[in-house]
Amino acid sequence: MIYNSEIETLKLEKLRSLQNQRLRDLLLRLQQTVPFYQKQWEQAGVDLARIKSVEDLHKLPFTKKSHLRDHYPYGLFAKPMAEVRRIHASSGTTGKPTVVGYSQNDLEIFDEVVARSLVCAGARPGMKLHNAYGYGLFTGGLGMHGGATKLGMAVIPVSGGMTERQLTILQDFEPEVMCCTPSYALTLGEKFKELGVDTASLAVKYAVLGAEPWTETVRQEVESALHVDATNIYGLSEIIGPGVSQEEVDEKGRGSHIWEDHFFPEVVDPRNGEPLPHGTEGVLVFTTLTKEAFPLVRYWTNDICSIYYDPDSRRSHVKMSAIKGRSDEMLIIRGVNLFHTQVEAVFTEFQELTPNYQLVVAREGNMDQVKVLVECQQDLQPRTLSYLSQQLMKRLKGNIGLSMKVEIQESGSIPRSVGGKLSRIVDTRP
Numbered sequence: 001m002i003y004n005s006e007i008e009t010l011k012l013e014k015l016r017s018l019q020n021q022r023l024r025d026l027l028l029r030l031q032q033t034v035p036f037y038q039k040q041w042e043q044a045g046v047d048l049a050r051i052k053s054v055e056d057l058h059k060l061p062f063t064k065k066s067h068l069r070d071h072y073p074y075g076l077f078a079k080p081m082a083e084v085r086r087i088h089a090s091s092g093t094t095g096k097p098t099v100v101g102y103s104q105n106d107l108e109i110f111d112e113v114v115a116r117s118l119v120c121a122g123a124r125p126g127m128k129l130h131n132a133y134g135y136g137l138f139t140g141g142l143g144m145h146g147g148a149t150k151l152g153m154a155v156i157p158v159s160g161g162m163t164e165r166q167l168t169i170l171q172d173f174e175p176e177v178m179c180c181t182p183s184y185a186l187t188l189g190e191k192f193k194e195l196g197v198d199t200a201s202l203a204v205k206y207a208v209l210g211a212e213p214w215t216e217t218v219r220q221e222v223e224s225a226l227h228v229d230a231t232n233i234y235g236l237s238e239i240i241g242p243g244v245s246q247e248e249v250d251e252k253g254r255g256s257h258i259w260e261d262h263f264f265p266e267v268v269d270p271r272n273g274e275p276l277p278h279g280t281e282g283v284l285v286f287t288t289l290t291k292e293a294f295p296l297v298r299y300w301t302n303d304i305c306s307i308y309y310d311p312d313s314r315r316s317h318v319k320m321s322a323i324k325g326r327s328d329e330m331l332i333i334r335g336v337n338l339f340h341t342q343v344e345a346v347f348t349e350f351q352e353l354t355p356n357y358q359l360v361v362a363r364e365g366n367m368d369q370v371k372v373l374v375e376c377q378q379d380l381q382p383r384t385l386s387y388l389s390q391q392l393m394k395r396l397k398g399n400i401g402l403s404m405k406v407e408i409q410e411s412g413s414i415p416r417s418v419g420g421k422l423s424r425i426v427d428t429r430p
Contacts, residue, residue, distance in 0.1 A: 003119040003151070004112070007261055008315045015316065019264055020053040022289035027051055030295060033078040036071055037297065054264050057287060058275045062298045065098060068238065073099040079293040088237055089137045097137075100237050101293040107146065109290055110240050113259045114147020117246030120257065120315075121231045122206035123177045125152030130170055130204065132180035133211070134160040134420060139241030140211055144179050147243060153177070160184070160419025167191055174203035179233070182214035182222060183417035186355060189225025190416070200227045206249065208233050210242055212421045213323040213341050216253065217348040221355045232256055232322065238299055239263055239286050245320055254310060255319030262290045265318060266298070267307050270327045278308045283327050284320065302326045304339070331361060331425070333368050336402045340424040343372060343404075346395050352376050352388055356414045361427040368429065371405040372396065375414055 002008050010018070027048050030037040041048070044061045051059060068076060077084065085104050089097040102110065123129065129148040133140030141159055148155045156173055158166055160180070166188060170178065180188070185207055192199050207222060210233035222230045229249050234256055235242035244263050245256040258265050267282040268275055276282045284303045288295045304324040313319070325339030332338070340359055347353045357374040372392070380388070389406045396404050415422070 001119055001124065002315065003116040008116065008257075008317060010261070010316055012309075012316060015261065016054065018261055019289060022261075023054055023057070023264070023287065024052070026287070026289055026295055027297070029078060030297065034076060036067065036076055054287075057264070057266065057298060060298055062273060062285065062300045063296050064300045065238075065302075068098040069096045072096045074101070076296075077101050077293055078295055079103050084293050086142075088139045088142075088241070090237055098238060100139075103292040106240070106291050106293055109262055110143055110243065111146040111150040113240065113243035113262060114143055115151040116259060117233050117243045118144075118147055118151050118153070118177070118208065120246040120248045121177070121208045121233070122229055122249040123148070123151060123153060123208075127177055128154045128156060128173065128175040128203075130156050130158055130166075130173070130175035130178040132158050132160055132166060132178065132184065132419065133242070139235070139237045143235070143241035143243060144208075163187060163191055163418065167195070167197070170202060170204060171197070176203055177206045177208065178204050178228070179208040179210075180419070181211045181417055181421055182209040182218050182230075183212060183422035184419055185209055185222045185226065185230070186218065187416045187418070189222060193225065199225065202227065204228055207231070208246075210234055213325055213339075215322070215341050215344045215348075217344050218355050219252070220348065234320070234323070236301060236303075238294075238296060239288055239301075240291065244286070248313065248315070251310075251313060254313070255308070255321050257313070257315050257317045258307070258320055260317050262288065264289055265307050265320065267305070268300075270304070278318075279306055281306045281321075281324065302328045304330075329425070331359075331370070331427075333361070333370055333402055336400065338370070338400065338402060342400050343396065344424075346392070346399055347374065349395060350388065350392060352378075352380065353392075353408070354411065356411075356416070357424065358414055359425050361425065361429055363429045369405065370402070371407060373407050373409055373414060375411050376408050377411065379410070380408075 084101040086102040089099045135141030145155050207228040207230040219230050231247040233242050233246050235244040245258040247256040264287045266285040270283045284301045286299050305321045307320050310319050354375045360371045392406045
């Protein structure tokens with residue numbers, strides 16, 4: 001099933017024509033309504049008459065999170081507040097929150113792209129969705145709720161946290177689809193195991209996971225623990241929320257379709273912002289072609305991935321690879337670039353290990369050091385633990401090119417997700 005076959009299978013030349021018209025309309029609207037863009041483009045010497053297609057986007061400057069915070073809360077809105085129907089915001093843990101707004105049409109687009117994504121993930125009208133994303137200012141809960149309702153699903157608005165209640169509802173309410181962060185899906189799988197519940201008996205068959213980077217290691221663990229097909233949903237509040245892209249359940253591991261009739265993607269060099277060809281890894285940048293209340297041009301997401309077209313897919317929209325990490329969260333340890341997902345990917349080679357881990361960064365003398373804390377599946381003899389640690393250190397060095405200490409801990413010793421995003425890095429450096 002394809003939710004919107006007319007758009008999702010549109011030939012590339014027709015898709016480009018639609019994108020180009022929407023881009024021109026967007027730029028004219030912003031020139032008239034958002035002083036930030038008027039001033040930015042004037043200072044950059046941009047002649048909008050020369051921006052005729054998405055191929056010309058590289059001529060425009062980037063929009064970055066700092067710009068959103070500089071114009072907090074509503075300075076980048078392109079609609080008067082009387083036409084705004086919803087406001088969301090980030091947590092603001094690293095400064096002022098980024099505030100985003102939605103017109104009525106924006107909310108309808110939001111519902112549409114989430115509905116497309118749910119169908120991609122295996123959901124169908126008439127199914128029930130166990131929605132364990134947080135409701136409130138975070139876009140996840142209400143975003144998934146609206147799209148599922150549009151698709152014709154019955155939504156169980158569990159929200160995040162209260163794990164014991166989640167387990168009861170998953171058993172008693174018999175949802176066929178669940179959504180949450182991948183780290184929380186691991187938590188739910190562990191709790192079911194502790195209770196001796198055979199998850200193969202549950203009605204849930206599809207897990208739509210997002211809001212944090214994850215790897216094939218985590219997918220294998222989630223699918224094994226919950227007996228589900230787990231796919232990745234990607235989004236960020238600045239662009240719209242969840243539903244910017246989605247992995248197809250029949251094409252797991254082959255990337256996620258970006259709904260590029262609404263969100264035009266670029267990948268650029270993180271060092272100089274120059275556009276990179278398809279298939280090359282860099283920073284993901286989005287232009288929102290259809291948003292009304294809070295449109296953005298060339299928004300620098302900080303997410304590291306590549307984009308490419310998959311001729312073997314039944315949908316024609318461009319795909320993005322799994323997020324490797326965020327450029328602003330990349331660790332540089334003794335000259336080596338390190339993302340926590342690189343470490344996580346190695347764990348799949350060791351059946352004795354779980355995907356529950358943390359990286360602890362410390363400064364010893366004048367050198368930065370990383371210690372990998374990871375749990376083992378069961379109690380092991382000291383000699384076995386020592387051998388396993390040595391083998392893991394060797395594999396990490398070979399795969400990443402960085403020597404890291406390894407400490408294998410007993411099961412349950414490393415913090416779990418309680419419903420939201422989980423921090424994998426503890427940086428103790430001054």
